[in-house]
Amino acid sequence: xxxxxxxxxxxxxxxxxxxxxxxxxxxxxxxxxxxxxxxxxxxxxxxxxxxxxxxxxxxxxxxxxxxxxxxxxxxxxxxxxxxxxxxxxxxxxxxxxxxxxxxxxxxxxxxxxxxxxxxxxxxxxxxxxxxxxxxxxxxxxxxxxxxxxxxxxxxxxxxxxxxxxxxxxxxxxxxxxxxxxxxxxxxxxxxxxxxxxxxxxxxxxxxxxxxxxxxxxxxxxxxxxxxxxxxxxxxxxxxxxxxxxxxxxxxxxxxxxxxxxxxxxxxxxxxxxxxxxxxxxxxxxxxxxxxxxxxxxxxxxxxxxxxxxxxxxxxxxxxxxxxxxxxxxxxxxxxxxxxxxxxxxxxxxxxxxxxxxxxxxxxxxxxxxxxxxxxxxxxxxxxxxxxxxxxxxxxxx
Numbered sequence: 001x002x003x004x005x006x007x008x009x010x011x012x013x014x015x016x017x018x019x020x021x022x023x024x025x026x027x028x029x030x031x032x033x034x035x036x037x038x039x040x041x042x043x044x045x046x047x048x049x050x051x052x053x054x055x056x057x058x059x060x061x062x063x064x065x066x067x068x069x070x071x072x073x074x075x076x077x078x079x080x081x082x083x084x085x086x087x088x089x090x091x092x093x094x095x096x097x098x099x100x101x102x103x104x105x106x107x108x109x110x111x112x113x114x115x116x117x118x119x120x121x122x123x124x125x126x127x128x129x130x131x132x133x134x135x136x137x138x139x140x141x142x143x144x145x146x147x148x149x150x151x152x153x154x155x156x157x158x159x160x161x162x163x164x165x166x167x168x169x170x171x172x173x174x175x176x177x178x179x180x181x182x183x184x185x186x187x188x189x190x191x192x193x194x195x196x197x198x199x200x201x202x203x204x205x206x207x208x209x210x211x212x213x214x215x216x217x218x219x220x221x222x223x224x225x226x227x228x229x230x231x232x233x234x235x236x237x238x239x240x241x242x243x244x245x246x247x248x249x250x251x252x253x254x255x256x257x258x259x260x261x262x263x264x265x266x267x268x269x270x271x272x273x274x275x276x277x278x279x280x281x282x283x284x285x286x287x288x289x290x291x292x293x294x295x296x297x298x299x300x301x302x303x304x305x306x307x308x309x310x311x312x313x314x315x316x317x318x319x320x321x322x323x324x325x326x327x328x329x330x331x332x333x334x335x336x337x338x339x340x341x342x343x344x345x346x347x348x349x350x351x352x353x354x355x356x357x358x359x360x361x362x363x364x365x366x367x368x369x370x371x372x373x374x375x376x377x378x379x380x381x382x383x384x385x386x387x388x389x390x391x392x393x394x395x396x397x
Contacts, residue, residue: 021332021377025220026169026197026310026368031263032222032270039224039263050256051247060258067265071216074199074268077206077231083248084229084261088196088217089119090241091230092163094252095192095213096123098238099161100133106188107158108133113146113165113175114353117194120163121349138164143302144173144354148180155183161190166204166214167197170350170366171301172310174202181210190236196220200271201279201307212236218260222371223267227260271371279369280308286367286378287311293382294389300351300364309370312351314363315389323365323388330384335366 022030042063048056050064065079072079085091100108112124114137127133136154140146146164155162162184166177177193184191192213195204199216206214214231218224232238232251244253290297290313300312314320324336347361356364367381 021380023367023369023373023377023381024333024335025370025373026366027335028219028225029222029370030372031219031224032267032371034270035223035263035266038266039259042262043259046258050258051245060256063258063262064256067261067268070265070268071229075204075206075214075231078234080249081231081234082229083232083251084227084256084264085252086226086254086257087228088194088215089228091215091217091228092117092119092192092194093123094230094238094241095215096120096127096161096163097241099190099192100127101239102160102237103239104237105160107156107160109156109159110135111138111151111154111159111162111189112136113138113140113163115140115144115146115168115170115173115350116163116165117169117196120165120194124163133160140173140353142355143305144168144171144350145302145305146175146180148176148183151180152183152187155187155189159187159189161192163192163194165194165197167195167202167307167310168350169197169310170348170364171312171354172197172306173302174198174305174307177209177211184212185210197307197310200268201276201309206231206233213238218264218267221267221271224260224263227257227264229264275371276308279371279373282369282373282375282378283308283311285375286381287313289378289382293386298363300354300356310366310368312364312366314360314365315385316360316363318389319362320364321362323385326388327381327384330388332381332384334381335368336364 046060046063048060050057050060068079068082072082099105110124110133112135124135128135138146138150138154151162164175164180167174181191190212193211194215196215196217200221212233216229218227240251242253247253287299294315296316298314298316300314320336324334327334347358351361351364
């Protein structure tokens with residue numbers, strides 16, 4: 001029987017956000033209706049370019065600065081250290097390419113973890129393949145965690161930048177960013193972390209983490225898509241990707257998406273400090289039910305040191321890709337940790353780096369929760385899995 005719904009774990013009433021059961025919040029979250037309403041209001045009131053100096057332009061600029069202050073407050077930094085971009089992919093590209101292309105760089109060597117998001121992993125690979133950089137890929141252990149000693153061993157005299165994500169997007173592993181940041185600072189090497197999966201879910205103290213560059217986006221925290229940001233520590237200079245009007249203190253030229261940025265700020269203030277505890281309780285309950293109801297089920301995420309909202313799991317003998325598609329047809333949206341490129345199924349590079357073989361990596365499913373996830377939705381997932389696994393060869397139930 002499914003676990004009984006616990007009203008204390010349910011979020012404020014927003015049950016009409018979607019008709020299906022959406023459990024793919026690590027990919028993108030449903031936009032908070034209050035954020036959407038606020039953005040529509042801004043879009044209706046603010047027509048001007050925020051770089052214009054007339055009164056409508058100043059009104060637009062005020063909306064941008066209000067959002068900048070809201071985000072900076074949650075990071076504990078000065079607002080002028082936040083630069084808005086179109087998305088986290090742009091911010092990650094800027095961090096790596098900007099470090100390599102900067103006239104003040106100390107070399108052309110990058111240190112990248114083996115489990116980075118493609119917007120870091122592929123950028124590093126491209127820089128290396130075009131002869132612009134050399135790259136050392138740092139391995140992870142069976143839980144997907146980077147050892148600071150391995151990072152220290154990979155740093156060379158010409159290392160320009162180290163990039164290790166704060167929380168892994170596939171298995172939820174929290175990386176030892178404070179330790180890595182301290183050793184990079186002691187070596188005089190720039191340190192970048194992609195914090196899209198950790199922002200507002202894991203405490204971020206920029207002073208303690210000692211990061212130089214930190215990537216954020218809005219749509220992982222129930223804000224709009226198409227808005228990202230990067231924290232740049234005072235004194236750090238990177239080559240810009242875009243040249244033009246000198247927007248964002250000459251860091252990122254281009255007319256700002258005022259309504260989207262305002263929505264980002266609104267989403268941040270609406271993401272309560274206690275949300276992680278509620279979401280984590282739901283996730284932990286789901287893991288217990290998976291292990292109780294399905295003999296042989298495997299949890300690929302670490303038992304400790306994982307973010308509150310991601311669980312990567314598998315049912316040995318069952319393709320994660322097939323279960324993903326079958327669940328989608330039943331009205332439950334999760335994701336597979338494998339990516340389908342054309343007609344070829346490529347196992348997750350994250351799970352392979354953790355030591356899984358191709359078959360085990362192909363069995364993975366990722367379930368990820370958000371602010372509006374309910375126990376009822378998780379019960380629907382469990383019931384759907386029970387039906388699908390009973391009907392499939394190699395039944396686990």
